[in-house]
Amino acid sequence: MKAKVCVYFVSRPDVATTTQWLAPIVWEGTFDLTVIDGIYKQQNITVAITVFALGKYVRFLKDFLDSAEQHFMVGYRVHYYLFTDRPDEVPVVTLGEGRQLTVIKTASSNRWQENSLRRMELIEKLIEEKLRNKADYIFSLDVDSKFYAHWGAESLGDLVGALHAWFFGTSREQFTYERRPESQAFIPIEEGDYYYGGAVIGGRLDKVFKLAKTCRMQLEVDRANQIEAVWQEESHLNKYFLYNKPTKVLSPEYLWDDKKEKPSFMKVVRFSQVVKNYAEIRPNP
Numbered sequence: 001m002k003a004k005v006c007v008y009f010v011s012r013p014d015v016a017t018t019t020q021w022l023a024p025i026v027w028e029g030t031f032d033l034t035v036i037d038g039i040y041k042q043q044n045i046t047v048a049i050t051v052f053a054l055g056k057y058v059r060f061l062k063d064f065l066d067s068a069e070q071h072f073m074v075g076y077r078v079h080y081y082l083f084t085d086r087p088d089e090v091p092v093v094t095l096g097e098g099r100q101l102t103v104i105k106t107a108s109s110n111r112w113q114e115n116s117l118r119r120m121e122l123i124e125k126l127i128e129e130k131l132r133n134k135a136d137y138i139f140s141l142d143v144d145s146k147f148y149a150h151w152g153a154e155s156l157g158d159l160v161g162a163l164h165a166w167f168f169g170t171s172r173e174q175f176t177y178e179r180r181p182e183s184q185a186f187i188p189i190e191e192g193d194y195y196y197g198g199a200v201i202g203g204r205l206d207k208v209f210k211l212a213k214t215c216r217m218q219l220e221v222d223r224a225n226q227i228e229a230v231w232q233e234e235s236h237l238n239k240y241f242l243y244n245k246p247t248k249v250l251s252p253e254y255l256w257d258d259k260k261e262k263p264s265f266m267k268v269v270r271f272s273q274v275v276k277n278y279a280e281i282r283p284n285p
């Protein structure tokens with residue numbers, strides 16, 4: 001076989017493609033999918049994905065699942081773990097070969113903040129009790145979202161975070177980190193690398209387990225001290241990633257927002273938050 005060797009490769013001069021700790025930042029044009037699939041296909045991996053649809057958020061499931069079937073890790077073994085208090089309202093979706101879905105009945109809270117932050121504890125438990133030896137990688141993804149284009153094995157890594165669309169390119173002082181020292185999620189104004197979105201967390205099982213467990217414990221300390229971080233578990237996630245750097249960072253292609261205008265560096269939107277009516281969908285303001 002003739003190998004094509006590329007010794008000098010600057011495919012995206014318009015954006016940063018590595019972090020300061022030399023983790024890749026994944027953008028369209030920075031990877032060769034044939035090479036990447038060659039690595040992961042022979043490892044015969046299974047990717048678990050957690051989705052939470054509590055309360056009225058079940059309405060997002062249809063588009064989420066249909067579009068995931070079209071674009072997410074196609075050609076790999078994928079196991080959805082769907083947490084909901086409304087199993088009867090889970091839509092029927094035809095899954096591709098090698099893909100399965102398990103519904104886990106979970107109580108909903110009357111506070112949306114609680115539904116969002118409790119994901120850490122539930123992910124921790126799922127990995128500990130059900131996933132050992134059942135999956136190699138795991139992603140936790142917001143359900144109020146849709147896939148619009150390919151999301152594949154280029155996203156895999158030991159510990160994976162995604163750059164929040166609204167904070168990409170803004171200066172560190174503008175990041176909405178938790179700024180009160182009383183919270184375990186506190187990050188001083190002169191610190192921080194990126195603002196990561198809580199909507200996408202990924203990596204190898206053991207790495208995500210440690211992340212979820214640490215954030216769950218920090219959330220508990222905050223609760224005991226009667227303080228809730230400004231963006232709940234997303235604040236704790238940002239604190240975690242500051243001291244435990246992701247080994248791969250997904251560009252905003254992997255965490256876009258339908259409401260946001262697309263700058264020229266966005267060659268493709270892969271996964272994006274859909275427009276929602278907060279007042280109507282959430283159990284509390």
Ligand SMILES: CC(=O)N[C@H]1[C@@H](OP(=O)(O)OP(=O)(O)OC[C@H]2O[C@@H](n3ccc(=O)[nH]c3=O)[C@H](O)[C@@H]2O)O[C@H](CO)[C@H](O)[C@@H]1O
Nearest residue numbers: 052053054057112115116142143144197198199231232234
């Ligand atoms: C794009 C992005 O990074 N979004 C993050 C952001 O706001 P968001 O406005 O995206 O938060 P959100 O309302 O989508 O809640 C996060 C997720 O929790 C689940 N859910 C939430 C409430 C509810 O009543 N039922 C339910 O099922 C659902 O899977 C949802 O996608 O901040 C949140 C914490 O404040 C989370 O970290 C989100 O991931």
Ligand SMILES: [Mn+2]
Nearest residue numbers: 142144199273
């Ligand atoms: Mn969301």
